[in-house]
Amino acid sequence: MLDVFVIGGGINGTSVARDAVGRGYSVALAEMNDLASGTSSAATKLIHGGLRYLEHYEFRLVHEALAEREVLWASAPHIIWPLRFVLPHHKGLRPAMVLRAGLALYDHMGGRRLLPPTKTLDLTRDEAGKPLKPGYKLAFEYSDCWVNDARFVVLNARDAADKGATIHVRTKVVSAKREDGGWTIELDGEAGRQTVRARMLINASGPWVDEVINQTMGKNAAHNVRLVQGSHIVTKKLYDHDRCYFFQNSDGRIFFAIPYEGEFTLIGTTDRDYRGDPKDVAITPEETDYLLKAANEYFAQGVSRDDIVWSYSGVRPLFDDGASAAQEATRDYVLKLEGNAADGAVVNVFGGKLTTSRRLAESVLEKIEEVLGRKGPAWTKGGTLPGGDFGPKSFDAEVRRLGLDYPGLPAPLLSRLMRLYGTKARAVLGAAKSTADLGDHFGTDLYGAEVDYLVANEWARTAQDILWRRTKLGLTVGPEDVARLEGYLADHVALRPSPA
Numbered sequence: 001m002l003d004v005f006v007i008g009g010g011i012n013g014t015s016v017a018r019d020a021v022g023r024g025y026s027v028a029l030a031e032m033n034d035l036a037s038g039t040s041s042a043a044t045k046l047i048h049g050g051l052r053y054l055e056h057y058e059f060r061l062v063h064e065a066l067a068e069r070e071v072l073w074a075s076a077p078h079i080i081w082p083l084r085f086v087l088p089h090h091k092g093l094r095p096a097m098v099l100r101a102g103l104a105l106y107d108h109m110g111g112r113r114l115l116p117p118t119k120t121l122d123l124t125r126d127e128a129g130k131p132l133k134p135g136y137k138l139a140f141e142y143s144d145c146w147v148n149d150a151r152f153v154v155l156n157a158r159d160a161a162d163k164g165a166t167i168h169v170r171t172k173v174v175s176a177k178r179e180d181g182g183w184t185i186e187l188d189g190e191a192g193r194q195t196v197r198a199r200m201l202i203n204a205s206g207p208w209v210d211e212v213i214n215q216t217m218g219k220n221a222a223h224n225v226r227l228v229q230g231s232h233i234v235t236k237k238l239y240d241h242d243r244c245y246f247f248q249n250s251d252g253r254i255f256f257a258i259p260y261e262g263e264f265t266l267i268g269t270t271d272r273d274y275r276g277d278p279k280d281v282a283i284t285p286e287e288t289d290y291l292l293k294a295a296n297e298y299f300a301q302g303v304s305r306d307d308i309v310w311s312y313s314g315v316r317p318l319f320d321d322g323a324s325a326a327q328e329a330t331r332d333y334v335l336k337l338e339g340n341a342a343d344g345a346v347v348n349v350f351g352g353k354l355t356t357s358r359r360l361a362e363s364v365l366e367k368i369e370e371v372l373g374r375k376g377p378a379w380t381k382g383g384t385l386p387g388g389d390f391g392p393k394s395f396d397a398e399v400r401r402l403g404l405d406y407p408g409l410p411a412p413l414l415s416r417l418m419r420l421y422g423t424k425a426r427a428v429l430g431a432a433k434s435t436a437d438l439g440d441h442f443g444t445d446l447y448g449a450e451v452d453y454l455v456a457n458e459w460a461r462t463a464q465d466i467l468w469r470r471t472k473l474g475l476t477v478g479p480e481d482v483a484r485l486e487g488y489l490a491d492h493v494a495l496r497p498s499p500a
């Protein structure tokens with residue numbers, strides 16, 4: 001019998017699986033679709049304290065989240081990196097002195113060591129003022145971090161598997177019943193129907209958490225989550241510098257404009273209650289209008305529907321704390337332990353953020369220890385994710401080293417691979433001397449070697465997995481490339497065993 005079975009391959013499930021297996025528990029995880037296909041690839045992609053949550057007095061969350069920024073950056077400096085945020089001041093906001101004081105608190109609350117502190121900008125002279133409409137004179141510039149959210153999930157799963165966890169993808173947990181001092185769990189997926197036994201269940205199914213409690217575990221009418229939809233649009237690049245804008249409207253609603261994938265700007269997000277099936281969530285015309293209108297209030301260059309190249313939408317599975325407005329519902333996580341070692345125990349996970357996922361996993365591990373007894377010590381603070389073993393601040397040096405190892409390969413390709421795979425980029429490239437050695441070409445700089453790596457090591461099965469989650473090359477490849485990639489995968493995926 002397994003010690004721990006995790007339902008859900010989003011950031012919370014994979015983080016718990018990784019932490020638990022690293023402490024010596026036997027672990028398996030099932031994800032009904034692709035890893036990170038739920039909320040965890042639909043985020044604004046910030047590792048942040050959440051300046052706005054200070055206004056809602058969520059001090060515990062902000063403190064924990066701020067402290068995580070440098071911990072996570074050090075654990076995965078290929079997919080997480082510092083970002084400077086420009087917050088333009090205007091009459092509709094709190095007085096500049098008050099904002100400056102809030103940012104001073106933000107700077108000091110979370111034990112910042114490497115990230116640069118807040119500074120004041122004169123927008124009439126600073127480059128950050130140029131893309132904005134005239135009239136913005138003063139801004140504050142502060143630090144948070146960026147994360148490639150979908151890869152954050154996959155690397156947690158990869159690390160868990162490297163340490164001995166079994167990861168089932170495209171495998172749904174269809175029922176979980178308490179029997180003979182543990183759980184009997186029915187799986188339906190790639191390997192057909194299977195039954196597994198586990199002493200403890202972790203329900204990390206995000207927006208589906210109530211559905212899993214009610215239907216999979218056969219409980220009655222649990223209602224714990226409030227689904228809050230958030231959507232983003234991606235436009236052609238709106239400005240040239242590498243900083244992000246944090247805009248706060250006079251009505252208190254905020255949104256970000258972030259440099260994205262080299263050629264684009266990411267604009268989001270919205271906040272609206274969602275009552276449909278989480279799998280059907282899609283940006284609404286009203287949300288698109290709202291984001292365009294919001295961008296047009298600040299940027300001098302007009303932004304229209306024609307500039308939108310992609311959009312995505314997800315639902316935050318927030319713990320239902322009874323807040324009246326969607327923006328006010330708590331972003332903190334809540335864990336509920338039920339049952340005991342004799343009958344089988346479950347931890348239901350509600351809420352959480354990418355930023356606090358490692359700490360959430362540590363809290364889940366406290367509950368696992370309570371039930372199953374302690375095995376190893378906490379270890380993820382200071383651990384690295386696959387490919388991230390080169391330390392913060394050394395990314396450029398690593399790209400140069402890769403360039404020395406592969407002088408015949410184009411610099412943009414090497415840089416892109418370092419951003420996605422870190423030191424594992426060498427495992428993607430093998431002994432290639434030029435792009436001719438990288439196999440079939442699927443448009444832009446996607447070659448067979450990378451596709452094979454993703455299939456063999458990262459549970460990629462479909463073109464969608466590769467183009468929109470393991471990479472974001474979907475933004476640049478053409479329809480014929482997609483068709484060719486689909487054909488290649490149809491021939492290759494069936495021939496390959498799943499990653500261990």
Ligand code: FAD
Nearest residue numbers: 008010011012032038039040044046173206230352354355
């Ligand atoms: P999910 O990622 O949804 O994972 C749950 C998984 O469970 C799904 O993949 C689903 O397929 C699977 N599943 C469900 N039922 C079953 C079953 N029966 N069997 C097998 N598998 C099952 N956080 C930040 O830190 N920074 C941000 O900038 C940020 N921005 C956000 C912006 C938006 C618009 C949204 C929506 C969220 C944002 N978040 C952000 C929050 C963060 O994305 C989420 O808290 C986090 O991704 C939730 O992860 P999860 O693992 O709980 O859920």
